[in-house]
Amino acid sequence: MALGKLFRTTAFKISLAYLAVSAIGAGLVLSSVGWNIEHLISDQTAQTISTDITGLSEQYAQGGLRRLVNIIQKRTSRPGAGLYLVTTPLGEPIAGNIASLPPDILNRSGLVETAYQPAGDPRATRRALARIFVLDGGFHLLVGQDLEESRRLRQILGRALVTSLVWLVLFGTFGGLWIARRVLERVDAINASARAIVSGDLSGRLKLAGTGDELDRLVQNFNAMLDRISILMAGLKEVSDNIAHDLKTPLTRLRAGAEEALRTARRPEEYRAALENALEESGRAIQIFDALLSIARAEAGAGREGMRDFDAGAVACDVGELYEPVAEERGIALAAFAEPGLTVHGSRELVGQAVANLVDNALKYGGPRESGQEPKGAPAPVAQGSVEISARRSGGMIEIAVSDRGPGIAEEDRLRVLGRFVRLENARSRPGSGLGLSLAAAVARLHNGSLRIEDNRPGLRAVIALPAAGARREPPALSAAVPGKAA
Amino acid sequence: MSAMRILIVEDDFEAASYMMKAFREAGHLADHAGDGLEGYARAREEGYDVLIVDRMLPKLDGLSLVRSLRAQKVETPVLILSALGQVDDRVKGLRAGGDDYLVKPYAFSELLARAEVLARRSRLGLAEETVYRVGGLELDRLAHKLTRDGKEIPLQPREFRLLEYLMKNAGQVVTRTMLLENVWDYHFDPQTNVIDVHISRLRAKIDKGFDPPLLHTIRGAGYMIRDGTR
Numbered sequence: 066m067a068l069g070k071l072f073r074t075t076a077f078k079i080s081l082a083y084l085a086v087s088a089i090g091a092g093l094v095l096s097s098v099g100w101n102i103e104h105l106i107s108d109q110t111a112q113t114i115s116t117d118i119t120g121l122s123e124q125y126a127q128g129g130l131r132r133l134v135n136i137i138q139k140r141t142s143r144p145g146a147g148l149y150l151v152t153t154p155l156g157e158p159i160a161g162n163i164a165s166l167p168p169d170i171l172n173r174s175g176l177v178e179t180a181y182q183p184a185g186d187p188r189a190t191r192r193a194l195a196r197i198f199v200l201d202g203g204f205h206l207l208v209g210q211d212l213e214e215s216r217r218l219r220q221i222l223g224r225a226l227v228t229s230l231v232w233l234v235l236f237g238t239f240g241g242l243w244i245a246r247r248v249l250e251r252v253d254a255i256n257a258s259a260r261a262i263v264s265g266d267l268s269g270r271l272k273l274a275g276t277g278d279e280l281d282r283l284v285q286n287f288n289a290m291l292d293r294i295s296i297l298m299a300g301l302k303e304v305s306d307n308i309a310h311d312l313k314t315p316l317t318r319l320r321a322g323a324e325e326a327l328r329t330a331r332r333p334e335e336y337r338a339a340l341e342n343a344l345e346e347s348g349r350a351i352q353i354f355d356a357l358l359s360i361a362r363a364e365a366g367a368g369r370e371g372m373r374d375f376d377a378g379a380v381a382c383d384v385g386e387l388y389e390p391v392a393e394e395r396g397i398a399l400a401a402f403a404e405p406g407l408t409v410h411g412s413r414e415l416v417g418q419a420v421a422n423l424v425d426n427a428l429k430y431g432g433p434r435e436s437g438q439e440p441k442g443a444p445a446p447v448a449q450g451s452v453e454i455s456a457r458r459s460g461g462m463i464e465i466a467v468s469d470r471g472p473g474i475a476e477e478d479r480l481r482v483l484g485r486f487v488r489l490e491n492a493r494s495r496p497g498s499g500l501g502l503s504l505a506a507a508v509a510r511l512h513n514g515s516l517r518i519e520d521n522r523p524g525l526r527a528v529i530a531l532p533a534a535g536a537r538r539e540p541p542a543l544s545a546a547v548p549g550k551a552a
Numbered sequence: 553m554s555a556m557r558i559l560i561v562e563d564d565f566e567a568a569s570y571m572m573k574a575f576r577e578a579g580h581l582a583d584h585a586g587d588g589l590e591g592y593a594r595a596r597e598e599g600y601d602v603l604i605v606d607r608m609l610p611k612l613d614g615l616s617l618v619r620s621l622r623a624q625k626v627e628t629p630v631l632i633l634s635a636l637g638q639v640d641d642r643v644k645g646l647r648a649g650g651d652d653y654l655v656k657p658y659a660f661s662e663l664l665a666r667a668e669v670l671a672r673r674s675r676l677g678l679a680e681e682t683v684y685r686v687g688g689l690e691l692d693r694l695a696h697k698l699t700r701d702g703k704e705i706p707l708q709p710r711e712f713r714l715l716e717y718l719m720k721n722a723g724q725v726v727t728r729t730m731l732l733e734n735v736w737d738y739h740f741d742p743q744t745n746v747i748d749v750h751i752s753r754l755r756a757k758i759d760k761g762f763d764p765p766l767l768h769t770i771r772g773a774g775y776m777i778r779d780g781t782r
Contacts, residue, residue, distance in 0.1 A: 351657055352741060362638060371640035386710055387736055390749035414639045418740040425744055 076248045080241025088233050092226060099222035103215060110194050110210045111176055117147065117208045118198045125200050133206070134160040141184075147210055148181070148193050154203030163207070171197055171205045178212070192216070251280050259287065267295050300364055311353055319346040356500040363415065363507035374534050375413040377463050378403025381456035384420045392428055392452060399424075403456035407463045410534040411512040416465075419508040419516075420454070422501035423467040423527045427452040431469025431525060462514065462530045470524040505529060556601040556671040558582045561591030561617065562633070563609055571604070574660050575667075588612025595621055600628050601671040604663070607634035607645065615648040622649035629670035631663070642739065661773035665725040672724060684719035687766050687779035689758060691719050700762055710735065711754050718767070718777040727774035751775055 125133040130151075137149045141162040150161035156171050164182040174197065180190050195209025255271055262269040270291060271284045326339030385401025392399035409416065431452055456465045505527070506516040514531035558575055560582055562568040568584045575582040583600075585591035588609040595603050595617075603621075607614040618630050632650040634641060645653045652666050684691045688701040696712060698705045707715065714735050718726055728747040732738050751767065759765045768776050 347657075355741065359638075371643060383736060383738075387738075387742070387746055387750075388744075390753050391744055391746050394749055412639055414739060417738050421738075421740065421742055425742070428744070 070249075074245045074249050076245035077241050080237065080244055084234065084237030084241060087237070088230055091229055091233055095222065095226040095229065099219065099226075102222070103219060106215050106218070107194065110215075111196075113147070114176070114194070114196045114208050114210060118196055118206065121206060121208065122198060122200060125204075125206070130159070130202075130204060133200075137161055147208065148183075148195060149209075150205075150207040152205045152207075154205070156205070159204075161207070163209075166207075170195075171207065173197060179209075181209075248280075255280070255284060255287070262291065267291065267298065297365070300361065312350055315346045315350040315353070319343050319350075322346065353500070356504060359415075359418075360500065360504050360507045363504070363511045366511060372411045373413075374408050374410050375416075376407060377409040377416065377465060377531060378405065378407040378456040380413060380417050381420060381454050381465050384417060384424055385454045387421070388424045388428065395428060395450070397428060397431075397450035397452055399428075399452045399454070401454035404458060407456050407458060408534040409463055409512070409531045411531065412508075415508045415511065416529070416531070419505035419529055420465055420467065422505050423529070424452065424454060426501055426527070427467050427469040427471070427525070431471030458533065459530070461533055463533050464528050464530045466526055466528045468521045468524060468526040470521070472524075474518060474525055502527070556580045556668070557599070558602050558604060558667060558671075559585060559591065559595055559598070559600045560604045561585045561588065561595075561609060561614070562604070562606045563587060564606075571660070571663070575664070578664055586610075588614065588617045592617050592620060595628060596624060596626055601674065602667045603628050603630045604667060605630055605632055605650075607632055607636065615645065615650075618649040627674070629674045631666055631670060633658075633663075639739065659772075661725070662727050662729065665727045665730065665774060669721050669724050669726070669730070672721070680720075684716070684722065686719055686722045686777050687764070688762070689719070689766055689777075691716060698758070700758060705757055707754075707757065711750075711757070714750060714754055715758065715777075718775065721777075723776065723778045725770050725773050725776050730774070 121133060121136065124136055134151060137151060137160045140146050141149055141160075146162065148161070148163055150163045150166070151159045152171060153159060162184040164184045164187040166181050167179060170177060170179050176194060176196055178192065178194050181193050181195075182188070182190055192212040193209040194212055195207050198206045198208070200206055251274065258269070258271050262271070270288050273281050273284055275281070322339055322342050326336060330336050330339055381403050382401045385399060389399045389401075431450060450470060452467065452469045454465070454467050456463065458464075502516070502518075509516040509529050509531065512531045514529060517528045517530065519526040519528060558580055560568050560571050560575075562571070562584070563586055565584075565586065568586075572582040572584055583594065583598075585594050589611045591603070591605065591609070592612060594600075605614045605617060609617065612620075614632055614634075618632070621628070621630070629651045630649065631652045631654060632645040632648075633654055633656055634645065635656045642653045651670055654663060654666060682692070682694050684693070690699050691712075692698070693716060698707055698712065698715065714731065717731065717734050729739075729741070731747050731750075732740075732742065751769075755765075755767045759767055764779075766777050766779065768778065770776050
């Protein structure tokens with residue numbers, strides 16, 4: 066991995082920014098601690114000095130110069146003692162542990178910071194904080210504290226500041242680089258496989274690290290996008306294949322009929338019959354075309370902007386009422402019922418059409434068996450057919466179920482029938498395009514719902530499950546029911 | 553019905569000439585405009601009963617044409633023709649000021665029936681009667697009551713609405729899709745003959761045992777309710 070690329074990564078920039086912020090923070094904390102400590106020490110020093118001076122001047126007042134000199138000599142003989150100096154009014158030292166001072170210091174009042182040479186080591190120059198007190202009789206008393214300690218303290222603090230900053234920068238830089246590198250490695254891996262998938266095999270998928278972090282979620286979404294793309298691609302391919310096949314079939318018949326009429330028809334009524342035939346064939350082609358378009362549009366998610374809230378129960382009952390006379394005519398009892406208040410956000414028209422398709426199927430294939438299809442010798446069917454439409458709430462979903470008591474669909478065929486143009490063997494002889502169920506499935510998916518085909522024991526139960534209005538739902542896993550894979 | 557004056561705004565000349573010929577055969581007067589601007593000018597200046605407007609037109613598209621006409625207070629009924637047949641396309645068309653929407657390709661009988669219904673509605677004005685009468689059949693919309701020759705006939709709510717729509721357009725051909733749209737408010741093709749069965753049920757209630765029959769099947773087109781004796 067090129068270093069320049071590393072420096073350009075977001076992760077590195079972010080860690081650099083954090084580094085700067087924490088360096089400034091550490092600097093501020095350490096300097097404020099140092100400043101406070103120094104302040105405290107110098108306060109304490111000044112306090113000690115003035116207390117000392119008060120004590121000593123009292124001793125002087127009580128015991129005179131001799132006593133003062135005695136005390137100072139006693140004190141200075143102890144190690145770690147403070148600084149003391151008693152001089153004549155002319156500045157000649159009488160007692161104390163200071164060898165020499167800069168001139169004029171003795172005439173200053175208040176706290177003074179000054180250089181001095183200690184008595185034990187006259188060549189060394191050190192600094193001290195001191196106060197000069199003029200005693201009765203013109204003698205000068207100097208009491209001070211060596212500043213070496215606090216200088217060392219400041220030095221230690223300064224060094225600590227520098228050291229911690231250096232460590233911070235080192236850790237920050239390398240840590241940032243390390244994190245950036247780790248993240249980048251995964252992003253690069255994702256990029257590489259994404260490129261490979263896009264430029265070549267669309268069926269490939271990115272690998273999940275299994276950590277469930279944001280990169281994993283990105284990968285999941287990317288994979289979902291790829292799933293969607295392959296569904297759309299498969300759909301597109303299917304549509305073109307199916308247009309080729311199922312639209313060309315009626316067109317071919319239409320053409321053949323017209324040609325034949327031109328060749329053989331002599332009388333007007335023959336022409337008329339041929340033209341009526343042609344109209345019927347073109348009507349069939351248009352019907353198939355419309356259904357294909359509706360499915361394609363529903364699958365592409367078109368029409369989402371036109372969605373509004375409607376009562377799914379009312380749709381179920383409306384469709385039931387629409388088909389009830391037809392059912393009765395075919396000797397099938399059709400019943401519809403719905404729980405109240407089943408509000409769905411979506412397209413009433415499309416859901417209505419989906420339910421109508423299911424009812425249409427139930428009436429076509431779920432009715433009493435026609436005698437022609439009955440195996441020879443079997444008793445005539447006694448049970449009348451019955452179809453039931455129901456709408457109810459099930460958790461956050463609204464389920465519209467259409468159940469019949471017909472022969473049903475074998476389990477292995479159930480997913481297959483959702484594909485376009487799939488018509489099971491025993492349905493080929495009856496009218497229909499084979500698009501009804503796949504349109505219903507596409508409509509369900511458009512609403513983030515699903516279409517299930519279940520065993521009604523006996524018979525078939527088709528359930529459109531739609532999310533109830535207000536209950537937002539993640540789009541379902543796209544790979545669960547890919548339409549037309551088996552077609 | 554008496555002859556209506558129709559303006560067809562359609563850029564496909566072949567389709568337009570088929571339509572004109574068919575409308576003339578049905579006893580109407582049909583003119584043609586080949587683009588949106590010409591259609592707009594003629595619709596404003598000449599008094600047509602119905603405008604048939606293609607949605608995709610050169611110079612000025614169909615929806616803008618209708619919107620401009622409505623802005624100029626031209627209230628001639630407009631039937632929009634379009635290849636786009638989804639719900640939202642239809643809603644857009646009606647929102648622009650169209651009175652009806654028909655998806656291509658269509659049967660001419662469908663177009664004729666819809667155009668005639670629109671033309672008649674505009675001639676009769678917006679005032680709707682509260683009681684519809686055809687022959688001895690009397691439908692009271694407020695009391696929700698139906699009688700024939702003074703005898704009350706009970707109807708299911710949907711049957712009532714079905715008959716109401718037929719009687720509102722008495723003497724006019726009403727197609728199956730028009731019934732599905734206006735009585736059930738669905739626009740899809742139900743594939744099965746659901747409407748026919750509803751009609752035959754209704755017919756059993758209003759015509760059985762009475763003379764003459766009032767609810768007629770118009771072959772290849774749809775249904776019509778009319779007083780056969782006139």
